[in-house]
Amino acid sequence: SYVLTQPPSVSVAPGQTARITCGGNKIGSKSVHWYQQKPGQAPVLVVYDDSDRPSGIPERFSGSNSGNTATLTISRVEAGDEADYFCQVWDSSGDHVFGTGTKVTVL
């Protein structure tokens, strides 16, 4: 089965840039989606199809995908961005696969 690997944690100071990676075999050939989940809440889609943003998501959230790594970038990080972030793809086997998740801490 397809595996997506994320770093367990990322720490960033307010105003700086956070980069969260999602590694998978030839992930660049797949569409990658990213979710933000705050404690006690359901996940929220923040980036879909590698780099598109749903309505209402700030431009500070952006995505890229190439080779074996997809990246979610959060620019000008705010305290409210502190959350868990998950990547997700649809595998050719027909399964939806989620990454292991990354906890973003704002220092």
Place this chain on the structure above:
Amino acid sequence: EVQLVQSGAEVKKPGESLKISCKNSGYSFTTYWIGWVRQTPGKGLEWMGSIYPGDSDTRYSPSFQGQVAISADKSITTAYLQWSNLKASDTAMYYCARQTGGTAFDYWGQGTLVTVSS
């Protein structure tokens, strides 16, 4: 406004059956796939399966095939996740989520906490 509203928390004993629900509103229920996702502290988010209410086409993750049943009732725009023989390991938060025209999940229910304990 698109809304997915799930049924409330459940406490069950091992071996019991359970059916939780996900009421959909604000969009055409029969033209989007609805997925179910399990979340546990140890294993993060796991896709369990999805259903297309328009024709009840259902897909399951190999990890959950035979362990749960997914269904939908078009007349009341509600999707369901069902167990016939709960285990302690089924203790988790369960989310329903609408799948976009692509492969992302754009709207999520608030989650249903299922606790299985003797």
